[in-house]
Structure formats: C-alpha cells, structure tokens
Amino acid sequence: MSKVLVSDPIDQAGIDILSQVAQVDVKTNLSPEELVSIIPEYDAMMIRSGTRVTKEIIEVGKQLKIIGRAGVGVDNVDVPAATRQGIVVVNSPEGNTIAAAEHALAMMLSLSRHIPEANQSVKNSQWDRKRFIGAEVYKKTIGIVGLGKIGSHVATVVRSMGMKLLAYDPFISLERADQLGCRLVDMDLLLRESDYVTLHIPKTPETTHLINAEALATMKPTARIINCSRGGVIDEAALSEALKTGKIAGAALDVFESEPLGESPLRELGKEVILTPHLGASTAEAQVNVAIDVAEQIRDVLLGLPARSAVNIPGLSSNVLEQLKPYMRLAETLGNLVSQLAGGRIEQLNVRLQGELATNNSQPLVVASLKGLLSQALRERVNYVNASIEAKERGIRVIETRDASVQDYSGGSLLLSAKGSLGEHSVTGALLSDGEIHITSIDEFPINVPPSHHMLFTLHRDMPGIIGKIGSLLGSFNVNIASMQVGRKIVRGDAVMVLSIDDPLPEGILTEITKVPGIRDAYTVTL
Ligand SMILES: NC(=O)C1=CN([C@@H]2O[C@H](COP(=O)(O)OP(=O)(O)OC[C@H]3O[C@@H](n4cnc5c(N)ncnc54)[C@H](O)[C@@H]3O)[C@@H](O)[C@H]2O)C=CC1
Numbered sequence: 458m459s460k461v462l463v464s465d466p467i468d469q470a471g472i473d474i475l476s477q478v479a480q481v482d483v484k485t486n487l488s489p490e491e492l493v494s495i496i497p498e499y500d501a502m503m504i505r506s507g508t509r510v511t512k513e514i515i516e517v518g519k520q521l522k523i524i525g526r527a528g529v530g531v532d533n534v535d536v537p538a539a540t541r542q543g544i545v546v547v548n549s550p551e552g553n554t555i556a557a558a559e560h561a562l563a564m565m566l567s568l569s570r571h572i573p574e575a576n577q578s579v580k581n582s583q584w585d586r587k588r589f590i591g592a593e594v595y596k597k598t599i600g601i602v603g604l605g606k607i608g609s610h611v612a613t614v615v616r617s618m619g620m621k622l623l624a625y626d627p628f629i630s631l632e633r634a635d636q637l638g639c640r641l642v643d644m645d646l647l648l649r650e651s652d653y654v655t656l657h658i659p660k661t662p663e664t665t666h667l668i669n670a671e672a673l674a675t676m677k678p679t680a681r682i683i684n685c686s687r688g689g690v691i692d693e694a695a696l697s698e699a700l701k702t703g704k705i706a707g708a709a710l711d712v713f714e715s716e717p718l719g720e721s722p723l724r725e726l727g728k729e730v731i732l733t734p735h736l737g738a739s740t741a742e743a744q745v746n747v748a749i750d751v752a753e754q755i756r757d758v759l760l761g762l763p764a765r766s767a768v769n770i771p772g773l774s775s776n777v778l779e780q781l782k783p784y785m786r787l788a789e790t791l792g793n794l795v796s797q798l799a800g801g802r803i804e805q806l807n808v809r810l811q812g813e814l815a816t817n818n819s820q821p822l823v824v825a826s827l828k829g830l831l832s833q834a835l836r837e838r839v840n841y842v843n844a845s846i847e848a849k850e851r852g853i854r855v856i857e858t859r860d861a862s863v864q865d866y867s868g869g870s871l872l873l874s875a876k877g878s879l880g881e882h883s884v885t886g887a888l889l890s891d892g893e894i895h896i897t898s899i900d901e902f903p904i905n906v907p908p909s910h911h912m913l914f915t916l917h918r919d920m921p922g923i924i925g926k927i928g929s930l931l932g933s934f935n936v937n938i939a940s941m942q943v944g945r946k947i948v949r950g951d952a953v954m955v956l957s958i959d960d961p962l963p964e965g966i967l968t969e970i971t972k973v974p975g976i977r978d979a980y981t982v983t984l
C-alpha cells in the first residue's frame with residue numbers, strides 16, 4: 458500500500474480521500490532533519506505553507522511520486538528539483554480564492570476603521586471614540602496589483618462598494634479589466650492615484666520588492682497598502698520606514714518575507730499597521746475545498762491517473778488531457794518504437810501532427826513522444842514531468858511540425874522520426890474507431906498493425922520465398938509468430954515485414970535473419 462505524509466494541518470475531508478488508497482501519516486511540525494530522515498518511505502506528500510520541501514528532501518524522497526500543496530502558491534516547494542526527479546507537483550488553484558479575497562477586504566476595512574486597536578481598547582476597559590476616527594472607502598480609488606483569480610474577486614466586491622478601480626497586471630487584457638470595471642494603468646500611475654493598494658501577485662523575480670522605498674515614496678501620504686499575496690513583494694524595512702515617517706498612512710499584511718514573522722520593526726508600529734499570521738486561506742470552507750481538491754489529485758496519481766492541476770507538467774490542463782489521453786498513449790508507443798528502430802544515441806526527434814491532430818496543442822504529444830523515446834534508456838525514471846528536461850540534457854533536438862492536409866485517419870495521425878548515431882527511422886500511427894493504436898507506416902512503407910509486446914521488423918527486397926524463409930528460421934528457433942504483415946511501395950522493390958511474436962527473440966537469431974538473401978536489415982522491438 459502507498460504511504461502519504463501529511464506534514465501540515467489538513468482538513469479531515471482530504472485525509473478521508475487519501476485513506477481510500479494509502480496509509481496516511483499525519484506528522485506536523487517536523488524539523489527539516491526529521492523530514493529528511495522519514496521521507497524515503499513515502500510515495501506522496503501533502504502540505505500547506507508550513508512545510509518547506511527543499512531540494513535535499515526531494516533528493517532523498519526516492520519513492521515520491523507527487524507533492525500536493527493544499528493551496529495556491531508553490532513557492533515553498535523546490536519545483537525544479539521535483540521536476541528533475543519526475544515528481545508531479547499539484548496545487549489547488551481555486552479552492553481558497555474567495556477566502557483570500559475576503560481576507561484582503563477585511564484587512565482594508567479593518568485598517569480604515571482601526572478595528573483591531575479599537576477592539577483592544579474596549580477590552581482594556583477604555584471608551585475612546587476620538588482616537589479611532591476612520592476613513593470611508595466609498596468613492597475612494599483602489600489600485601489592484603495582479604488581476605488574477607483573487608484580484609478579480611476583490612475587484613467585483615469593491616466595485617459594488619462604490620470604489621473607483623485601477624489595476625496593474627501586464628498579463629491581463631484590456632477587455633478583462635474592462636469587464637471587471639478596472640482601468641488598466643501602469644504601476645507608477647496606480648501608486649500615485651490610489652487611496653488603497655492591494656497586492657494579488659505571485660512572488661517572482663519581477664515582483665520581489667516591487668513595493669520598495671521608491672514605490673512607497675510615490676504613494677499618497679493618506680494611502681494604505683494591503684498584502685495578502687506573498688511575503689517579499691514588499692520590502693518590509695522600507696515599508697516600516699515609510700509608515701514611521703508618515704510617507705503612507707497604513708499597511709495590512711498577512712504575509713511576510715520570512716514566516717513566522719520574527720523580530721521586526723513592523724511589530725513596533727501602532728494602529729497604522731495590522732498584521733495577521735498568513736490567514737488568507739484560513740476559512741473552514743477554503744480548507745475543505747483545498748484538502749479535497751489536492752487529496753483527489755494525490756489519490757489519482759497514486760492510482761496511475763493524471764492530475765488535473767499539475768504545475769510542472771506543461772500544457773496539461775484537465776480538458777486538454779482528457780481529449781488527448783489516447784493520443785498521448787499513441788505518441789508514447791511510437792516514441793518507444795522509433796527509438797528502438799533508430800538504436801544508438803538519438804540526436805533529433807521530429808514530431809509531426811497530421812490531419813485533425815494538427816489543430817491540437819502539440820506540447821502533451823511531444824512530451825509523451827519523448828517519454829516513449831527515453832523509456833528504453835531511463836525505464837520508469839522518465840515520466841511526463843521530466844521527459845523534456847531529460848531530452849534536453851541528452852542534447853536531443855525536438856522539432857514539431859503540423860500538416861492538417863494529411864487526411865489518412867479520422868482523428869488524425871502522428872508521425873515521429875528519430876535521427877541518431879546509427880541512422881534515421883520514422884513511424885506513423887493512428888487510433889482506430891475503437892481507440893486501438895495502429896502502426897500505420899514504418900520508414901514510409903504503409904502497414905497497418907497494432908503494436909504487440911514483442912515485434913520483429915525487417916527491411917528486405919520484395920521477392921518470392923523470403924517470407925517463408927523467415928518463417929522457417931523463426932520456427933527452427935521455436936519462435937511462434939502471432940501475426941505478420943508486409944508493406945511495400947512498389948512490387949518487387951523494397952518492402953518491410955512486421956511480425957508480432959509471442960516471445961522475445963532468442964540470442965543470435967537476428968544475425969541469422971540478416972544473413973537471409975534479400976534481407977537488408979532486421980530489428981527486434983519490445984513495447
Ligand atoms: N494569503 C494567503 O493565504 C493566500 C495567498 N495567495 C497568494 O495570492 C496570490 C494571487 O493568487 P491568485 O489570484 O490565485 O493567482 P492568479 O495566478 O490567479 O493571479 C495572479 C495574477 O498576478 C499577475 N502577475 C504576475 N506577475 C505580475 C507582475 N509582475 N505584475 C503584476 N501582475 C502580475 C498575473 O498575470 C495574474 O493575473 C498568489 O501569490 C498566491 O500564492 C493565495 C491564496 C491564499
């Protein structure tokens with residue numbers, strides 16, 4: 458039975474799903490050393506933001522197949538290291554959207570009305586109403602940085618509160634911003650005109666310290682900033698200074714450069730600052746959503762099924778995946794076949810999507826072709842996650858082409874050709890109406906055979922008696938032929954023969970076959 462380590466608090470709904478297929482160990486607050494020592498026995502990890510899944514943990518986690526992040530941000534996982542090791546990393550892109558947006562809104566209103574300080578004063582038996590004069594958000598301008606899922610929900614709500622909306626997001630269209638009632642502007646204008654700035658961006662090299670001393674100096678002295686996205690997008694030292702010197706009026710932060718927040722000048726500030734301990738996703742509803750979403754994906758991957766929100770399998774959204782899955786099987790089979798025909802070191806793989814297939818996203822098919830191509834060399838070490846990296850590291854050049862004009866099979870066909878140190882070979886395949894894979898050409902010779910576990914291919918002169926000779930030779934070695942087909946372009950020219958055989962070819966027989974007059978080459982293949 459598979460073993461899953463849950464190393465952060467996860468809702469029971471997720472644990473129940475995992476328990477259907479695995480032994481689930483919930484061990485929270487582990488030190489990095491403890492994690493390193495126990496991770497080798499686990500097939501999957503489920504985490505929130507508390508666990509840092511470092512390269513060291515990944516490297517010793519030899520059994521790991523999947524790391525599930527019950528939330529959005531995967532910046533606490535070394536995704537490149539996981540990818541290299543073929544570990545799928547999944548998240549829950551939407552499970553906590555509303556929770557995080559509502560936390561930002563709560564922060565904005567709390568900051569405007571000094572709710573935390575006012576609450577504390579009443580609890581301290583005071584009744585000071587003058588100290589807590591607030592500001593209304595109605596008719597004020599809010600600048601939303603990052604108009605993705607959370608930023609969009611914030612926009613929808615603040616619009617209905619009568620605020621004027623500015624947005625900065627270089628990856629969002631004018632139409633989308635328009636739909637949300639936002640004026641898309643540059644960052645400088647957003648900072649200059651906003652009474653409230655709310656950040657909803659990932660932490661990337663571009664967004665790190667996006668809000669620095671210079672940016673803060675641009676803001677109005679009455680402006681307030683809210684960060685419920687990622688620590689590090691604000692320079693905390695510069696922010697503390699700007700608050701202390703009155704360059705801006707307030708800040709509400711849920712996330713920090715280092716978590717848990719240690720010694721910080723932010724702690725010394727008064728009612729102009731609200732700090733929460735990364736609570737954006739902490740609602741009962743969001744925790745159920747993300748736990749179910751991620752646990753289902755871990756369960757599926759442990760059962761050999763694809764994950765719907767993998768962050769490190771390029772181009773595989775769930776819709777694309779469902780539609781292309783049979784063709785990915787085809788691509789993988791053809792990749793495996795062509796690598797065995799080409800033999801030696803492969804230098805280049807051409808992937809041609811033909812007919813209807815030419816209108817599809819090629820990336821999943823390329824990845825599947827590479828997985829098949831490398832499966833002889835890497836066996837189970839290669840998967841959809843690391844196939845592209847492994848190919849790149851081996852210097853395999855990948856060329857993708859499309860030809861919609863080829864109308865050979867309904868649904869289209871896929872042609873792979875591999876060029877290597879021993880020559881070049883090509884194979885074409887398609888799916889028949891029942892979804893069965895068929896190899897439809899070898900080195901441009903038309904054939905129509907389903908792949909089988911053991912196969913023998915010959916290139917020979919099309920002349921009487923040759924098929925009989927191969928049959929007798931195989932018989933003399935006690936090899937049983939399950940099926941046989943010949944493909945040729947012209948009568949008595951060159952031809953290929955494809956045999957499905959019941960057992961692997963015994964040692965030495967391939968050399969005997971190549972000695973048969975008329976046989977130019979012979980290849981044995983295991984699929
Ligand atoms: N505080 C908390 O507990 C939570 C925090 N988050 C964090 O909130 C952030 C936003 O999450 P979602 O809206 O779900 O992500 P999303 O991917 O839907 O949206 C992010 C947006 O940021 C934009 N963006 C990327 N680089 C940018 C740049 N340089 N400048 C401006 N915009 C840029 C993208 O175009 C995208 O529209 C993430 O960092 C996520 O980790 C999410 C959930 C809970």
Ligand SMILES: O=C(O)CCC(=O)C(=O)O
Nearest residue numbers: 505506527528529530738
């Ligand atoms: O797991 C959590 O509570 C943090 C959520 C979060 O930051 C995210 O989903 O990106």
